[in-house]
Amino acid sequence: MIFEVVTTTIFGGIALKAYKLKSGAGNDSKKINKIFALSGLNVKDGSQTLTAQQLKKKNIEGGVEYRYRTPLGRSFEDYLSKKEAIQAGLNTRSVKFQMKDIKDYLKDLKFDKNLISNLKEIQIKKLTNNKEVEMFYDGVLKIRVYNEPMSPKIKWEKEFLKPNSWSVLIGLNREDKIYHDFDKRKSIIIAGVPGSGKSVVIKLIITSLILQNPDHVSFSLIDLKEGAAFTRYKNLKQVINFGKNEEEAIEILKDVQEKMNIDYKRIVDAGYEDVTEANRKQRHFLIIDEAADLADTPKAMELITDIVRKGRGSGYYVIYSTQYPSMQAVSSQIKRNIPSRLSYVLDSSTASVTVLDTKGAEDLPDIAGRGIYKDTKTKIIQTPFMSNGVIEELIKPFNVKKEALPNETPEQKARTNSFIVKETRLS
Amino acid sequence: MKPLNKRQEQILLSLKKLDYLDRDQLNRIHRLGTIRNTNRILKQLSNYLSSYREDYSTIYYLNKEGREYVTSEKIRKKTNFVNHVIMRNQFYIYAGFPSKWKNEMKLSDREISIVCDAWFKANGKYHILEVDYQQTMKENRNKIEKYRGLYTNKSMESKLGHVPPLLWLTTTELRKKKLVELLKGLPYGVYTINDIK
Numbered sequence: 001m002i003f004e005v006v007t008t009t010i011f012g013g014i015a016l017k018a019y020k021l022k023s024g025a026g027n028d029s030k031k032i033n034k035i036f037a038l039s040g041l042n043v044k045d046g047s048q049t050l051t052a053q054q055l056k057k058k059n060i061e062g063g064v065e066y067r068y069r070t071p072l073g074r075s076f077e078d079y080l081s082k083k084e085a086i087q088a089g090l091n092t093r094s095v096k097f098q099m100k101d102i103k104d105y106l107k108d109l110k111f112d113k114n115l116i117s118n119l120k121e122i123q124i125k126k127l128t129n130n131k132e133v134e135m136f137y138d139g140v141l142k143i144r145v146y147n148e149p150m151s152p153k154i155k156w157e158k159e160f161l162k163p164n165s166w167s168v169l170i171g172l173n174r175e176d177k178i179y180h181d182f183d184k185r186k187s188i189i190i191a192g193v194p195g196s197g198k199s200v201v202i203k204l205i206i207t208s209l210i211l212q213n214p215d216h217v218s219f220s221l222i223d224l225k226e227g228a229a230f231t232r233y234k235n236l237k238q239v240i241n242f243g244k245n246e247e248e249a250i251e252i253l254k255d256v257q258e259k260m261n262i263d264y265k266r267i268v269d270a271g272y273e274d275v276t277e278a279n280r281k282q283r284h285f286l287i288i289d290e291a292a293d294l295a296d297t298p299k300a301m302e303l304i305t306d307i308v309r310k311g312r313g314s315g316y317y318v319i320y321s322t323q324y325p326s327m328q329a330v331s332s333q334i335k336r337n338i339p340s341r342l343s344y345v346l347d348s349s350t351a352s353v354t355v356l357d358t359k360g361a362e363d364l365p366d367i368a369g370r371g372i373y374k375d376t377k378t379k380i381i382q383t384p385f386m387s388n389g390v391i392e393e394l395i396k397p398f399n400v401k402k403e404a405l406p407n408e409t410p411e412q413k414a415r416t417n418s419f420i421v422k423e424t425r426l427s
Numbered sequence: 428m429k430p431l432n433k434r435q436e437q438i439l440l441s442l443k444k445l446d447y448l449d450r451d452q453l454n455r456i457h458r459l460g461t462i463r464n465t466n467r468i469l470k471q472l473s474n475y476l477s478s479y480r481e482d483y484s485t486i487y488y489l490n491k492e493g494r495e496y497v498t499s500e501k502i503r504k505k506t507n508f509v510n511h512v513i514m515r516n517q518f519y520i521y522a523g524f525p526s527k528w529k530n531e532m533k534l535s536d537r538e539i540s541i542v543c544d545a546w547f548k549a550n551g552k553y554h555i556l557e558v559d560y561q562q563t564m565k566e567n568r569n570k571i572e573k574y575r576g577l578y579t580n581k582s583m584e585s586k587l588g589h590v591p592p593l594l595w596l597t598t599t600e601l602r603k604k605k606l607v608e609l610l611k612g613l614p615y616g617v618y619t620i621n622d623i624k
Binding site for chain 2: 418419420421422423424425426
């Protein structure tokens, strides 16, 4: 009798397991294997089929990490290109109801008069999978499956600041906060289609730098969108130059170059290699928004290239932002001198290659502030949102009335009588 | 080498100013008398001059020695541009050697800028000279449109106090006719090379 019960239970269990496997409802690991096979990631070697071999499964915060040894003949890029397929596969459910769903159901269910609508709501919430996949490679292929998508909106908090340092929080990923250290990685290129979060991150960087080093930081702000984004910074004591069109931009670039050369000479003459070794505290940031508008001005590009090249050593860092990262807007000279990139969603993979040297930015979800940060390897981040109200509150103490100061670039006035006769080369 | 006399120096100086001159032009500018005399004087200057024969005349320009003598840094060579310059200099003679004569000047206001062939003052008025030596009519038309813009902007008028006439020097009667057609509405003058010889 006992024997019968035991065997029946065991066989019942096996049958259930077999059914679940067939429907693909087991854990994600089996499902991933199946997706690998179906999306052509396995390699045929004669009669043999080489598959990705699972090495480890590990629970991480908010999800599971699977590690695979990839078969010969497959690269990380092959797997990365199937990321969408894996994600979609993991979000498909053939079994409508699972035990853990019931558990969750009961946990969230309130037995009151709204029972029915409550039930419906939970059903929609719980039974649609919303898993998100991230992939990495460091010798083994790591696939992280998160149960919930990354938070689309993170609010900026004061705890993100690192006082007296030059590293600025530019975003968060699931595990930690991502800082860009301007003293280590120097200049940065920021790209993204309009409305993707470029201006937000630039404002975040400016505000953070001001709050972290109020006495040692200075800025030259060039915004070719007629100064719309940076107006609120115009009257800060840290802002030396402020320009909003091409002519002003060239004036500013010349001014920055001059100051940079003086500082550089001072550092070199004192026998130091760069600004950190010389222990100088002053840093200057040249921030150009919509830099593509300067691409047609060879003079400006020449100046920027020079500042990028020589500024690394002398503490003059460039933040170069553009919404259209063509070869022309981001010249190879500038690119090679600025290895750090931050890209928000872009419209094409070509644009992504131009900025990041790899595809990926075009596949980012359409969430403002979701971007890829590249220093040594690429990380997907979510830039925290800092509202304009918060910014104004934070920078208020540094506001000075600037009208009387002569530092601003002079306004160009149209002359009424401007006919000129000039000698030429051939005269 | 013998030191140069004043007349010889002046010949070198006018070549500095006008780049290339043929024998007849030098004869007229410096009043050298007969052709034989002109040839003789230019022969004396042969250390300072390069020359080559074209049509029935010889064209002279400063060589290295000559450039050093009058401290000119502009190197002159035999190019396609020479005939254009010779033609322009013909007008210089016709205009009576104006003292305020400048070649290849850039005229500009805020919108338009154009390089004219010569800019000179004669009879108390400034003049603009364009030389049409083997240019296409299309090119001429574009230039005239630019000048038209310059005139309508009035900046030139208000700066100088008068309207400088736009003079054209061309090669044939047919081209003269066409240019006159194009220049209508502007203060203009059109000459062929035969008119001013």
